[in-house]
Amino acid sequence: xxxxxxxxxxxxxxxxxxxxxxxxxxxxxxxxxxxxxxxxxxxxxxxxxxxxxxxxxxxxxxxxxxxxxxxxxxxxxxxxxxxxxxxxxxxxxxxxxxxxxxxxxxxxxxxxxxxxxxxxxxxxxxxxxxxxxxxxxxxxxxxxxxxxxxxxxxxxxxxxxxxxxxxxxxxxxxxxxxxxxxxxxxxxxxxxxxxxxxxxxxxxxxxxxxxxxxxxxxxxxxxxxxxxxxxxxxxxxxxxxxxxxxxxxxxxxxxxxxxxxxxxxxxxxx
Ligand SMILES: [Zn+2]
Ligand SMILES: [Zn+2]
Numbered sequence: 001x002x003x004x005x006x007x008x009x010x011x012x013x014x015x016x017x018x019x020x021x022x023x024x025x026x027x028x029x030x031x032x033x034x035x036x037x038x039x040x041x042x043x044x045x046x047x048x049x050x051x052x053x054x055x056x057x058x059x060x061x062x063x064x065x066x067x068x069x070x071x072x073x074x075x076x077x078x079x080x081x082x083x084x085x086x087x088x089x090x091x092x093x094x095x096x097x098x099x100x101x102x103x104x105x106x107x108x109x110x111x112x113x114x115x116x117x118x119x120x121x122x123x124x125x126x127x128x129x130x131x132x133x134x135x136x137x138x139x140x141x142x143x144x145x146x147x148x149x150x151x152x153x154x155x156x157x158x159x160x161x162x163x164x165x166x167x168x169x170x171x172x173x174x175x176x177x178x179x180x181x182x183x184x185x186x187x188x189x190x191x192x193x194x195x196x197x198x199x200x201x202x203x204x205x206x207x208x209x210x211x212x213x214x215x216x217x218x219x220x221x222x223x224x225x226x227x228x229x230x231x232x233x234x235x236x237x238x239x240x241x242x243x244x245x246x247x248x249x250x251x252x253x254x255x256x257x258x259x260x261x262x263x264x265x266x267x268x269x270x
Contacts, residue, residue: 012270013242013249015048015257016041018083018109018161018196018229022053022060029062031069036235038073044239048259048268050079050107052161055094056087063104079106079260084156086111086147088118098156107260109196110157112147112165115140122166125204129169141166141173145184152188158263159194159227162201162210170206181215189222194258194265197248199241200231209248216252225258225267 021029021037034051041049053061066080082105084094098108113121115131122128132140144166152160163184188195198210211219219226228245232238249270256267 011045013228013246014046015228016046016230016239017050017227018052018231020053020233021051022057023233026057026060028060029065034069038076040235040238041076046239048077050081052081052083052109055082055084056090058094058097081107083109083111085113087114095156106262108157109159109161110151111161112151123168132171137171138173138175141177142180145180148184149187152191152193158260159196161196162198163195164211164215167206168204182218185218185222189224194225194227195219196227196229197245198229198231199245202241227258
């Protein structure tokens with residue numbers, strides 16, 4: 001499998017700041033659940049990982065279990081995190097949970113998974129593509145990036161996840177979105193937030209990294225920091241497709257990535 005052979009090729013990349021130990025349901029954190037993630041990190045040459053389960057599964061997160069895991073694995077930095085999204089049903093409780101546990105968390109990702117429909121994430125594959133059918137794609141893009149700015153303004157996130165997730169099913173805007181993207185990045189820069197370079201899109205119909213080259217270029221111009229991420233929903237996906245990400249990082253001359261401890265950012269060299 002590809003991930004088994006990728007170690008040497010991405011040796012510059014050492015962190016994965018987007019992972020889902022609980023997958024798609026509540027699974028209480030235990031050493032049995034978490035240890036395979038650390039083993040996988042080690043196997044893939046990663047020394048710094050963040051657990052960022054979806055906020056709707058916050059009940060499964062146990063900070064004491066994370067602490068025990070750290071004690072058992074002192075060679076790997078393990079960050080306590082969460083992926084906060086704009087789920088109209090669950091995220092109000094998710095936001096309260098993040099506020100309450102802010103000091104115990106190292107890192108919070110902000111994501112937009114919902115557009116106008118309350119009952120379906122637009123990024124479910126293939127069902128979510130329904131939300132684009134017969135619609136003006138440019139308007140959907142504008143609406144999506146407005147929601148990203150809203151998330152960035154929440155004051156509860158350190159980094160924005162998969163910034164151009166809206167392309168997931170392969171829908172492309174018909175007009176230039178450079179202004180829209182520039183406004184959004186400016187908003188992110190002004191709030192001192194990072195964005196992630198994610199390989200997750202390689203597993204999706206769009207089959208591209210998030211975000212696009214044009215967005216990476218603009219983010220570099222603005223001095224916005226990056227994290228590296230796989231959005232793994234299984235421990236075998238940790239660091240997945242990092243050899244491609246390493247190429248991208250090299251292509252853009254990116255020399256450092258952001259690491260977080262108690263929301264404090266430290267730029268670490270690659
Ligand atoms: Zn997400
Ligand atoms: Zn995720």
